[in-house]
Amino acid sequence: MNATFTLDGRPVAFSEGQTILQAAVAAGAYIPHLCFHPDFKPHGSCKVCTVKVGGRHAASCTTRATAGAVVESDTPELNAERRALVQMLFVEGNHFCPSCEKSGDCKLQATAYDLGMSTPHFDHFYPDRPVDASHPDMLLDFNRCILCSLCVRASRDVDGKNVFALAGRGIRTRLIANSRTGRLVDTSFSHQDKAAHVCPVGVILHKRRGFETPFGSRVFDRKPISARADSTAEIAAVEADGS
């Protein structure tokens, strides 16, 4: 851990093979991100963690840290670009926060707050995405999916089940439950799976546990996401609590 790069002028130590975001998260520094989770191989799809390395745009979750690199992250320009990405995620799905059990504990919402997103800005798609309530313990609300693939990675790499997959391409990409019927109940999915505890938004939900935490006490009510050293671990702790 001797080599360092600078993140917004502050030195960040890294070990060989770490990406910029991996090193930043390990050092307790915040770079906005949605599809990244320290326990999984980076996917590089949401681009919210985009930084400038030596003046060039790069997804910090997949860009290897190099000694002496000059990384810019918290700049008005990059935050404006991130805000536009998050706004696009909001209009592509149906993110109706007042009826979402994940509200207050949602990384998409918290990231939007932190980036000062007061409007989705773009025209809404209002896509038609039926929910899957077939499973006795878990509910899938695809309306909120941002295609981060964390559940796909968790189910494949940790649970060894391949319960989830991203099907289709481009704008038609969608999350599916990997069973002959397409229904979650016909997979081997369990509420104890790692994949049941990694969704950063309100897609993969535990039944009979909605709105457990009162307003004001939820993860991101108390502190903004940028002020939390490891928001991923905190959400996981909330999810694990009582399951």
Place this chain on the structure above:
Amino acid sequence: MDGTAPRKLKVATTSLAGCFGCHMSILDIDERLFALLEKVEFDRSPITDIKEVGQCDLGIIEGGVCNAENVEVLREFRRRCKVLIALGACAVNGGLPAQRNTLSLPLILQEVYRSEPGARYGLIPNDPELPLPLNKVHPLHEVVRIDHFIPGCPPPADAIWKVLTGLLEGKEPALGHGLIHFD
């Protein structure tokens, strides 16, 4: 009368496809309303019951756009107000009324007016006085230009206060943690 006193800013408010919860949040700024009334006077608003909007400095609109009358009122506000604020979830992203957007409008009307076993002779209302519903519910910014947005269902009174006082002081309002929320 002090001739140099700045004139009061004119403010109009209305609710389109909303529930008036955001207007309750405006009232929830409580005794600060008196301080506000030192600087503004209300034009068209449920508070004054004035029906037509005059030339205003500021328009505050709650609710999304779900029918032809909403479109007309919104465009009238845009014409008459220098600055427009979208207030609350429905105005910002369609909110609860927009949850019908994945269903077809004829299906909804059938379901609501024709399928109830009690209303055997139910008809879909077609009085010419009634504004026609739009195929989809839209947030305000999809219909006219909006200058400022205050999200929340409803937005906290403190968020409304912060934006209003910011605008009165000529500052770009920013809500920050605790005041910006979507639920």
